[in-house]
Structure formats: C-alpha cells, structure tokens
Amino acid sequence: MSLDLVNASPAFILGIPLLFAFLTPLADRISKELRDAVFMIGLLLTVLFVAVMSYEVFTAEGWAYVFGAEETGEITRFSFFRIMFVADGFAALATITVAITALGAGIYSFAFMEGQTGMEKFYTLFLLTLAGVNGMILTADLFNLFVWFEVTSIASCGLVAFINYKGKSVEAALKYMFISVIGGLFLLLSIGLLYGEYGILNYFAIAESVNGGVVDRVALSIILVVLGMKASSVPMHMWAPDVYTESPGAVTPFIAITSLGSLFVLFRILFVVFRYSVSTAALGGLLIILGLLSMFVGVSMALKQSDVKRLIAYLSVSQIGYMLLAVGVGFSTLENGDYATFGALALEGGFFHMINDGVYKALLFLSAAAIVYSTGTRNLNKLGGLAHRMPYTTMFFLIGGLSIAGIPPLSGFSSKLLIYKSIYLYHPILAIIALVVSIITFALIGKVFYNAFLGPDLGLSKGEVPTTMLLAMGILTAVVVVFSLFPNYVVAEIVVPAVEALGVTA
Amino acid sequence: MIDIILKDMWSPIAFILVLVLTALVAYMFYSLGNPAYKRTKHKGEPFISGNAPPKDVRLIHVGGDNVFWGFTHALRKYLDPLVKGHTGILNDYVYWMVITMALVLIYVYILI
Numbered sequence: 001m002s003l004d005l006v007n008a009s010p011a012f013i014l015g016i017p018l019l020f021a022f023l024t025p026l027a028d029r030i031s032k033e034l035r036d037a038v039f040m041i042g043l044l045l046t047v048l049f050v051a052v053m054s055y056e057v058f059t060a061e062g063w064a065y066v067f068g069a070e071e072t073g074e075i076t077r078f079s080f081f082r083i084m085f086v087a088d089g090f091a092a093l094a095t096i097t098v099a100i101t102a103l104g105a106g107i108y109s110f111a112f113m114e115g116q117t118g119m120e121k122f123y124t125l126f127l128l129t130l131a132g133v134n135g136m137i138l139t140a141d142l143f144n145l146f147v148w149f150e151v152t153s154i155a156s157c158g159l160v161a162f163i164n165y166k167g168k169s170v171e172a173a174l175k176y177m178f179i180s181v182i183g184g185l186f187l188l189l190s191i192g193l194l195y196g197e198y199g200i201l202n203y204f205a206i207a208e209s210v211n212g213g214v215v216d217r218v219a220l221s222i223i224l225v226v227l228g229m230k231a232s233s234v235p236m237h238m239w240a241p242d243v244y245t246e247s248p249g250a251v252t253p254f255i256a257i258t259s260l261g262s263l264f265v266l267f268r269i270l271f272v273v274f275r276y277s278v279s280t281a282a283l284g285g286l287l288i289i290l291g292l293l294s295m296f297v298g299v300s301m302a303l304k305q306s307d308v309k310r311l312i313a314y315l316s317v318s319q320i321g322y323m324l325l326a327v328g329v330g331f332s333t334l335e336n337g338d339y340a341t342f343g344a345l346a347l348e349g350g351f352f353h354m355i356n357d358g359v360y361k362a363l364l365f366l367s368a369a370a371i372v373y374s375t376g377t378r379n380l381n382k383l384g385g386l387a388h389r390m391p392y393t394t395m396f397f398l399i400g401g402l403s404i405a406g407i408p409p410l411s412g413f414s415s416k417l418l419i420y421k422s423i424y425l426y427h428p429i430l431a432i433i434a435l436v437v438s439i440i441t442f443a444l445i446g447k448v449f450y451n452a453f454l455g456p457d458l459g460l461s462k463g464e465v466p467t468t469m470l471l472a473m474g475i476l477t478a479v480v481v482v483f484s485l486f487p488n489y490v491v492a493e494i495v496v497p498a499v500e501a502l503g504v505t506a
Numbered sequence: 507m508i509d510i511i512l513k514d515m516w517s518p519i520a521f522i523l524v525l526v527l528t529a530l531v532a533y534m535f536y537s538l539g540n541p542a543y544k545r546t547k548h549k550g551e552p553f554i555s556g557n558a559p560p561k562d563v564r565l566i567h568v569g570g571d572n573v574f575w576g577f578t579h580a581l582r583k584y585l586d587p588l589v590k591g592h593t594g595i596l597n598d599y600v601y602w603m604v605i606t607m608a609l610v611l612i613y614v615y616i617l618i
Contacts, residue, residue, distance in 0.1 A: 175596050182600055186607070212618075221614045225607040235602045238592055282617040286610065297588065303578050304589050306571050381570030385563075409518035409525075417516055447573045455567035485518050 009053035010065045010085040010138050013095060014131050016045045021127035028120035036110060039123040043106045046130060050099040054092035058493055062088030062501060064140070084140040084202055089497025093351060094137040094264040096494065097358035098257055100479055102130050104362050105254040108472035111465070112250040112373060122162055128155035129254060133261040140203040140272075142191045145265065149187060149230075152258050153180035160247040160255060172246035179239045183226040190222035203272045212277040220274050223266070224286070230262035233324060234293040237317045241301075244313035245378075249369020252309065253362030256316055260358050263320065267327055271502040275334065284332020287324050288430070294321030295437045302444050306380045308368045311448060312361075315404060315441060319357045322434065326350030326419045329426045334504060342425040344499060349418030352495045356403065356411045356483060363400035363476040367393055370469060371452055375460040380451040388457040390464050396473040401449060403480050405442035411480055414487035 005012070020042025028035040056063075067083040106126065113119060132152030139145050157180070161173035195201055197216075198209040210216045229236035240259065247255050270283065298318030305311035327350040333343030370393045371386065372378050387394040403412035416438060424431035464470070483490055551559050552566055559566060578585060 175599065178596055179599050179603070182603065214615075217614045217618065218611065220618075221607060221611045224614075225603065225610050228606075229603050236599075236606055238594075238599045238602065241592075242594065278614075278618045283614075285617075286613055300581075300585060300588055301592065303574065303581070304585055379570070384567040384569055409521040414516060414518070443574065451569040451573060455569065456563035458564055458567065487516065487518065 006052055006056050007063065008065065009049045009056070010087045010091075011067070012049040013046060013053065013134050013138065014085075016049065017042055017127040017131040017134070020045075021124045021131065024123040024127070025120040032119070035120055035123065039127070040106070042127055043102060043130070046134075047099045047103055050092075050095045050134075053087050054096055054494075057087055057089055057092045058497060062086065062091075082202075083144045084204075085138040086140045087138070089494075089499075089501035090264070090268060090351075091138050091501070093355060093494055093498035094261065095134055097264075097355045098130070098133050098137070098261060100476070101253050101257045101358050101362045102126075104366060104472045104476045105251055106472075107475070108366055108369070108469050109250040111468045112369060113248065116163065118162075122159070125155045125158040125162070126251065126254070129159060129258065132156075133258050136261050136265050137268075142194060142201045142203070142206070144201075146184065146188050146191055150184055152261070153177065153184060156255050156258050159251045160243055162251070163248045165246075169246040169248075172242045175239050176243045179229065183229050186222050187226045190219040190226070193219045193222075203269065207273045207276065210274060210277040216274070216277060220278065220283075223269055227262045227266035227269070228290060228324075231259045231266065231320055232294075232317050233290050233320055234297040234317065237294065237298070237320075240317055241310050241313040244316065244365070245307060245310045249309075249366070249372055252365040252369065256361055256365065257358055259316075259320070260354060263323060263354065268502070270331065271504070275503075280334040281332045281336070284328045284330070284334075287328025287331060289328075291321045291323070291325030291328055292430070292433060294318060294324060295434065296321070299437050299440045299444070303440070307378045308371060308380055308383070308448055308452060309365070309378050311380075311444060312364050312368055315364075315444065316357075316361050318437060318441065319353070319361065319404065321437070322416065322419060323350050323354050323357070325423060325430065325434065326353065329423050329430070330504075333426070338426070339504070342422040344504070345418055346422035346426070347499045347502075347504070348491055348495050349415055349422055351498050352418060352487070352491055353412075353415035355490075355494070356415045356480075359476055359479050359483065360400045360403040360410075360412060363396060363473060363480060364404060366469070366473050366476065367397035367400060370396075370465045370473070373465050373469070374462050377460070380448065383452040383458075383460065384455040385453070385457040386461050387453040389461040390453075392464055392470050393473070394453045396470075396477050397453065398449060399477050399480055401445035403484070405445045406438045407442065409484055411483035411487065414484065414491075418491075 020038060023038050023042070024035050027038040065085040065087060067085070109122070109126070113122060116122070129152055132148050132155055135148030136145060136152060139148060157173045157177040160176055161170045164170055191201070193215050194206055198206055200206055200209065225236065232240035243255060244252050274283070295318050298314050298316070298321060302311050302314035302318065305314060326346045330339070330343045330347035330350060333339040333346070368378070370390065371383065374390060374393075375383060375386070377383065399410065403410040406412045406416040416434070420431050420434060423434060
C-alpha cells in the first residue's frame, strides 16, 4: 500500500517536528551549521505539510485521519485506542496561523540567539512546542488533547526560561509552568468526568452522548476556564504579560501563538461537543462577558506600562477579547434566526481576527525584540529616535501597530470591521465598547512609536538588526500586507471554510 | 437595510487609490506655495515658549510615562486599583483561576 502523503498530512504536521526535534541535538554533535540546517528543514517541511493539508481542504473537502485503524469506522467505547485527527477548514485556519508565526520566529532565532549556548536544546524545545500546538489543534480526542496540552506547556516553559537574566525569565517560566500544570490537571479532571460518564473520548462521539446533565456542565465549565486561562482571557490572564515580557524576544510570538492555539481548541470543543446540549445563547453570553473583560482590562493595563514588551503583551490580552466577543455573539445566535442575519458574520470576523492577530502580534513582538537587541533596553522612558538608525524595523513596527489598532487599509481593520458590523446588530453598546478599545489601542501604538522611534537620535541603537531578523519581520509584514489588500479573498477562501467546518451554516 | 449594511464590500484597493489621489491633490497645493521660501537654521527645532532649545537632545524628547500623563492621571481612580490587582504573585494567579471557575460553574449551572 502506497503512502498517501496528502491523506497523512495531519500526521506529518506532527511527526516531522517531533522527529526533527530529536535530530537537532544529534546534528549538533557534527556541526553547528548542520544543526541549524536540520532545524530549518524540519520547520519548512512542517510548513509545507500545513500548506498541503490546507490546499486539499480548501480545494476538495476535509477528512479525518485516524491513528490505529485503517478506516475511520464507528467510534465506540471499545475504539479508545483510535486517535482521530481532523483536517478541516478550521484546522487549516489554525495551523496556517501557527505555521506563519513559527516560520517568522524560527528564522528570527538564527541571529537573535547567536552566541547562546545549548542551542540544540533551544531548537528541540521550539519544534516540540510547534508539534504540541498543532497536536492540540488537529486532535479530536480529549485525552490526546491533554497530552498535547502538556507537551506544549513543558516545551514552551523551557523556551521562556532559555535566556536567564537576573532570574527574571526563570521566575516567569516557573509561573507559567505552575499555572499550566494546575490548568492541565483540571483539564484532566474534566476529561475523566466525561470519560467516566460516557466511556468515550472522541469529540464527535461525545457530542452525540452529552445531554446537559450535571457532569457535562461541570466538565464544560472546567474546559472553558482552563483553555480560557491558557488563551490569556481576563481574569486568568496575569501570567501572560510576565511570560511574554521575560521570554527571549525571538520566541515571544511563538509563546503567544500557544495561547491562540488554546482559543482555537476551546472554540472547536464548544461548537463540536457542547453545542447541542447547552443553551447557546447563555454560553455565548459568557464568552461575550469574558471578551469584554479581556478587551477593557487588557487595554487599560497597557496604558500604565513603560516596558515596550509588556505593553504589547497587554494589547495581546485585549485582542483575545475581540475574538471571544465576536465568537460569543456568533455562538449565541446559533439557535435563532439572527445567525443568518449577523451571527455568521460575527464568526467570520472573529476567526479572521484570529489569523490576523497571530501574524501582526508576531510582527510587533519581533519588532520589540529588535529594539531590545539593538539598544539593550525595553524601557520606553529611555528609548527615542530609533528611526534614524533602524528604518526597516520602524516600518515593520508601524505596519504591525496600525494593523493591531485597526487602521484602514490594514488587515486588523478588515476583521474588526466585520466584528463591529455584526456585534452592532447584536447590541450597539458592544460595538461602541469595541471601538473605544480600538481607539485606545491606536493611542498606545502611537505612544510606543513616538517614544521609541521618533524624536532626536539619542545614540542608543547599535544600528539595524541583522538580515535574517529583518527577513523574518519582512515575511510577517508581507503576510499582513497580503491580508490587508485582499481581505475578501482571505475571508472567502480561508475563513468561511473554517466557519462551515464547525457545522454551522447560515 | 441590514443586508446593505452587512454585504457592502470593503475595498482596501479603492481606499489606497483614494489615499494616493488625496496625496496628489495635497502635493498640488504644496507646489502652489511660495518658491522663494528658504529654510532657516531654526526650522525643525522645537518651540519651547520662545526659549532656546536645550543642547542635550535627551531633554528635547518628551517620552515614556510623560506621554498621556494627563489621561492616565485623570483615570487614576480606575487604573490604580487595576494595577494593584496585578500583584505578580503566583498564588493570586491561581486564586483568580479558581474563583473564575467557581463563578463559571454557577453561571453554567443556573443559566445553561
């Protein structure tokens, strides 16, 4: 039997980074150049298989790849050893987001991490995190989700603590590990509850069994809070600014993408597993509350920051709020006629914002890392005039910043416009709050840009960052520009299939 | 009406074309200016109530926490408790997660 590469692409998306994660230390024993090459090949192959899977999903249809069985077959309590991976529009949207960010962060790492010791371990942790996030996204098995959740947490904790400076990054990693472990144990508890009740772990099989009983409600609450915490939703967000600020600049966007990955998983579970057994209006209302809290608290805390990375970290929390708000509005309309009117648009806006946010947030974090690399400080009170010596970084930051602020014609505006339009019809006050948060975000981006890049040259910068770092930021900028120029195409070809993959049609 | 609001197309290309057109019109007005104007040595220097600008460039750049100071100061009754709530203590992070879980459980049990 010949191996069908397209059909097996979900397995390759996991298998390749796992394999290369353990090849890099071996290659390091031969030469550093070979180690770097092995890492890059592993990363590029993963991106290639994401492209292959996504192309097949968008041009043909999605499919389930099942480990432990030749055919998908019926999922019963006796088929627990089968682990199903889902290759559909939603998985494609999520893995594309992760792949773009990973590519940017991976290329950026070469120059940024130069001179550090133990780089073979860094690449191993990087590729394990990549495999972990993709595993969380692709799996349709609750226990397998827990496994990938743990793989992601452990590997990303190692990345956070990789460059130790006065113990700060170790402290951040410890906080991240502790909160992740507690979250992971709660997740395991909820999985145990569902498995004890129904004897199955597959999302689709559980969806047919759940009836909204007490056990289901407890499991739903725990899953929502744990994945919400991992997605840095307020009020469980406090670990995120610590971790984003203290992690090595090259991997900060990659750590942030694990949060976005958790949000993808949360939405998949809500839509696939619990949609028919709960009141979608009430559950959507809960997502809206979390979204509003995240938007407002995130942007408010950003106002008080004078550390450039910490400020962007709080803006990142705020952006998570937009996604929760939009998807909450879409989810709450599933049971009534409003879904066709504006619910579908809210979901499209929310999902479009997720891919946009993944890319422009990565660009902003890498630009901030470039500032630290060139000046040695993150303190906005000390920075100024960097545009004189870092013109490319200035341009990259400006494009990322205007996009996160939702300024036309950039991609952030396109997704926010869809969100504004749809949530206005749900309730105008939500649209007003979203607009106010956007305005404050714009003001904060203006503050960072003015502080760091404008004004007289203070002589802080050593000059523009190395070419590979510029290349990484350039790739992300190019993606932002493409998404900005062709939003209708991106929505029609990537976002709408993601909405339809969750089983909702207008 | 709702259909018109939702289905109208946002075209970034058209937006950029209008932006370029506006820039051309602005340039046209700019080129109508006095060609005899000469740059002076003071052009580009900050105006500080008529006082001479300081020699040290670090004193010219007003940045950091001074930007939006008035705004954040006016909102201090809202912002200060919010900042105080972010203690940086790991125990508090776990408290918040457990408290949120309890609240979500109550919400889900009653409303969903």
